[in-house]
Amino acid sequence: GIQVEQSPPDLILQEGANSTLRCNFSDSVNNLQWFHQNPWGQLINLFYIPSGTKQNGRLSATTVATERYSLLYISSSQTTDSGVYFCAVPIYNQGGKLIFGQGTELSVKP
Amino acid sequence: DVKVTQSSRYLVKRTGEKVFLECVQDMDHENMFWYRQDPGLGLRLIYFSYDVKMKEKGDIPEGYSVSREKKERFSLILESASTSQTSMYLCASSLNRKAFFGQGTRLTVV
Numbered sequence: 001g002i003q004v005e006q007s008p009p010d011l012i013l014q015e016g017a018n019s020t021l022r023c024n025f026s027d028s029v030n031n032l033q034w035f036h037q038n039p040w041g042q043l044i045n046l047f048y049i050p051s052g053t054k055q056n057g058r059l060s061a062t063t064v065a066t067e068r069y070s071l072l073y074i075s076s077s078q079t080t081d082s083g084v085y086f087c088a089v090p091i092y093n094q095g096g097k098l099i100f101g102q103g104t105e106l107s108v109k110p
Numbered sequence: 111d112v113k114v115t116q117s118s119r120y121l122v123k124r125t126g127e128k129v130f131l132e133c134v135q136d137m138d139h140e141n142m143f144w145y146r147q148d149p150g151l152g153l154r155l156i157y158f159s160y161d162v163k164m165k166e167k168g169d170i171p172e173g174y175s176v177s178r179e180k181k182e183r184f185s186l187i188l189e190s191a192s193t194s195q196t197s198m199y200l201c202a203s204s205l206n207r208k209a210f211f212g213q214g215t216r217l218t219v220v
Binding site for chain 2: 042044096098102
């Protein structure tokens with residue numbers, strides 16, 4: 001089955017720094033989502049990005065489907081950005097079951 | 111915005127109890143999912159449902175059952191709770207392969 005790998009596994013930043021998180025996937029996909037898991041455990045939708053680039057405030061994401069990777073950019077990081085970031089791809093013949101990467105744990109220090 | 115609501119954020123149950131975790135979505139989505147999340151193991155699919163009264167086993171269905179009597183509600187049942195089922199449980203619904211998650215239920219079995 002499809003494999004999803006994220007890097008780096010963890011990241012420590014000073015407030016105000018920029019960062020790039022990477023998601024590689026082993027097979028072609030028609031969809032990809034980025035999530036932020038907050039300290040209370042909820043997965044918050046960041047981007048639904050099967051291809052191309054999207055921006056939402058200080059966050060942006062780019063997926064290059066032909067090269068099987070996606071990038072999440074966080075600019076001018078804030079302490080509230082801390083948490084775990086997941087990318088996930090759906091499996092179409094299993095009702096859209098998501099295959100998750102292992103996550104990147106981000107810690108932003110004041 | 112889509113809202114997925116799980117009945118409890120924290121739950122403590124005794125070994126052997128029958129436990130019900132409830133999940134309700136408000137957007138008429140056909141697909142609903144139950145995942146559990148454990149340190150080092152990531153998110154794993156327990157069951158999913160693609161319509162009322164329809165269910166499919168995920169990757170780790172043992173010790174669990176589900177019920178979907180109405181489209182908006184998907185229940186996860188632990189027939190006889192065990193300490194190995196102490197975990198974070200996440201419910202999701204999806205439309206067009208875009209998933210939305212509830213706030214999560216942190217279950218402790220003692």
